[in-house]
Amino acid sequence: MAGVLESVNQRTQLVGQNRLELLLFKLGNSQVYGINVFKVKEVLQCPPLSHLPKSNKVVCGVAHIRGGTIPIMDLSLATGNPPLQDIKNRFVIITEYNMKTQGFLVNNVERIINMNWEMIQPPPKGTGSEHYLTAVTKHDGKLIEIIDVEKILSEVAPVEEEFNQELITEEVSQKAKLSEVLIADDSKIARKQITKTLEQIGVKVTAMNDGKEAYDHLIDLLAQGIDPKEKYAMIISDIEMPEMDGYTLTTEIRLNEKLKDIYIVLHTSLSGVFNKAMVQKVGANDFLAKFQPENLAQVVIAKINPQSSDESKTS
Structure with a gap:
């Protein structure tokens, strides 16, 4: 032992x-x-x-x-x-x-x-x-x-699922109505937590149960003539998932010429410096440790309304 x-x-x-x-x-x-x-x-x-x-x-x-x-x-x-x-x-x-x-x-x-x-x-x-x-x-x-x-x-030990509502300005609210986010997570609880945070912002959510399901969905959109990077403001993906993990999902997306520019955030209960290094290796845009609704909300808001992020840095 x-x-x-x-x-x-x-x-x-x-x-x-x-x-x-x-x-x-x-x-x-x-x-x-x-x-x-x-x-x-x-x-x-x-x-x-x-x-x-x-x-x-x-x-x-x-x-x-x-x-x-x-x-x-x-x-x-x-x-x-x-x-x-x-x-x-x-x-x-x-x-x-x-x-x-x-x-x-x-x-x-x-x-x-x-x-x-x-x-x-x-x-x-x-x-x-x-x-x-x-x-x-x-x-x-x-x-x-x-x-x-x-x-x-x-x-x-239930986690806090609320965040500072002052983050949602009128401008953010308006842009959120026009935004959609794809999430991939095999935990039903995690999907609910992420969805609740995004819906509080006003963002539409499409949820998949694992990386393969998410990737197949993206390929299906392409087959229908729909550009996934125009449809989704970002992808929020867990790392540990059946069939295809988040690292592999990110790698496959980056290797696909028609998908490679999609903004990807890896959101995981796996923590540590190692995972941040892996994020850079596979080409994800950001890494978030679960579950911190305030941090998650800030990342989503910064993507759908970059001006709000710039203002917070100068204030």
Whole structure:
């Protein structure tokens, strides 16, 4: 276990090639789950926990790890399953999402596997809207379920979804009515959050569930004689998505002569200097860490009304 993540920093070459690595784990039964290694900071046996009064029932307590205090959530309970027992003999996956660190209590951690995003599929249709899956895949004949962590975090610790309405001047409001933005994100919660922010500005939104769906949509528009860069003020894309990730989507768009000038913002819970370097490598215009409605609103407003951005810089 101690060495399972020691080479994570050497795995960055996978990103940008539509590949990922999943850390596999179980929550108490035979079902195998996966989480992107790039979200994982550390794996350790569950440390002593301190009770947090009035905390969400999913939060087992807080742990003091490497000089910081981190909330530990029972991932089994958070996904509607029975709570894990014998906590001290279970494991914690320390993760970073949306610039926050938290731990997820799991039954046991297995291994890391290398996969292509094309092998990662959306949840089967007919599973309803209450599940906690963002994708599924198969490995060695076993079904692997990838949990929608953003949905869990939004339920345990809801993020602020409002922003300073003074950003929306009369001029911005008028230009927003004429603007449309294409978003691509495999998380239903993330799509709702982004859409709410954009609709508050007054921008029309077209939402796609992953990068491949977004790219196929752009190609379909071209086939209809519609210029996507005239239709959309910008594309806001997640990075981690089934079938085609955000880096690959950006690369494919830049390689297409008729699409290459579209303004692209990569919007992701993956954080760190590395991702900013990847943004430049694949040719995206901007990078935003999830979910910060104020920053998102500022980026969109600056694109649809550049004058407002210039004025804010000189004021």
